[in-house]
Amino acid sequence: MSRPLLIAPSILSSDFSKIGDEIKAVDAAGADWIHCDVMDGHFVPNITYGAPVIKAFRPASKKIFDVHLMIAPADPYLADFAAAGADIITIHAEAGPHLDRSLHAIRALGKKAGVSLNPSTPESVIEYVLDRLDLILLMSVNPGFGGQSFIPAVVEKIRRVKKMIGARPIDIEVDGGITPETAPLVVKAGANVLVAGSAVFKGGTEASYRANIAAIRGAATSTV
Numbered sequence: 721m722s723r724p725l726l727i728a729p730s731i732l733s734s735d736f737s738k739i740g741d742e743i744k745a746v747d748a749a750g751a752d753w754i755h756c757d758v759m760d761g762h763f764v765p766n767i768t769y770g771a772p773v774i775k776a777f778r779p780a781s782k783k784i785f786d787v788h789l790m791i792a793p794a795d796p797y798l799a800d801f802a803a804a805g806a807d808i809i810t811i812h813a814e815a816g817p818h819l820d821r822s823l824h825a826i827r828a829l830g831k832k833a834g835v836s837l838n839p840s841t842p843e844s845v846i847e848y849v850l851d852r853l854d855l856i857l858l859m860s861v862n863p864g865f866g867g868q869s870f871i872p873a874v875v876e877k878i879r880r881v882k883k884m885i886g887a888r889p890i891d892i893e894v895d896g897g898i899t900p901e902t903a904p905l906v907v908k909a910g911a912n913v914l915v916a917g918s919a920v921f922k923g924g925t926e927a928s929y930r931a932n933i934a935a936i937r938g939a940a941t942s943t944v
C-alpha cells in the first residue's frame with residue numbers, strides 16, 4: 721500500500737515578522753503539514769525558535785504540525801513541544817545516545833515519533849527502532865539553513881529505507897533542496913512527504929505559494 725503524497729512547507733523560509741499570517745497563507749495555498757524547524761546553535765550552526773513561539777503560532781492552522789528538532793539534548797524539551805501543539809516530534813539520531821528511549825518518550829506524550837538522519841548517517845542506526853517510529857526524515861542537505869542544494873546521495877538512502885520498513889505504516893519524509901526538479905527523484909525512490917522551504921515561500925504571496933506547492937506536487941505525482 722502506498723502512502724499519500726504530502727507537501728510540508730518549512731516556515732523557516734517564511735517572513736518571521738508575520739509568521740501567523742504566513743502559516744494561514746500556506747495552509748490556504750494547499751499545504752498538507754506545517755514543518756517547523758527548531759535549531760539550537762549547538763547541534764546545528766543556527767538558532768530559530770522554541771516551544772513558546774510554536775505555541776503562539778499554533779492557532780494559525782489546524783493542519784498537522786510537523787516539528788523537526790535540531791537540538792541536543794532533545795529529551796528535556798519533548799514535553800514542552802508536545803504541550804505547545806506539535807503533532808509529530810522528530811529528533812535527530814545523532815543528537816543523543818538513547819534513541820530508543822527518546823522515541824518511547826515522544827509516544828508516551830501521545831505524539832507521533834519521528835527520527836531524522838543527517839546526510840552522512842547510515843540508515844542502519846534505525847534498524848532496531850523501526851517499531852517505535854511513525855516517520856523517518858532523511859536530510860538531503862546538512863541541517864541548519866534553508867536554500868541549500870540537494871545532495872543526490874540521499875536518493876539511494878531513501879530506496880534502502882523504503883525496503884527496510886517493509887509493510888510498516890511509516891512515512892518517509894525528505895528535507896532540503898526539494899524543488900519541482902528534485903521532487904520526482906525522491907518520490908520515485910520511495911519518499912511520500914516532501915518538505916520545502918525556499919521553493920514554497922518564493923514570491924511572498926498566497927497566490928505564489930499556491931502555484932509553488934502545485935508545481936512540486938505536480939512534478940512529484942507525474943512520476944508515480
Ligand code: DX5
Binds near residue numbers: 755862864865919
Ligand atoms: C534545514 C531545515 C529545512 C529547511 C529546508 O535545516 O530542516 O526544513 O527549511 O529549506 P529548503 O527547502 O530551502 O532547502
Ligand code: ZN
Binds near residue numbers: 755756757788895915
Ligand atoms: Zn526541517
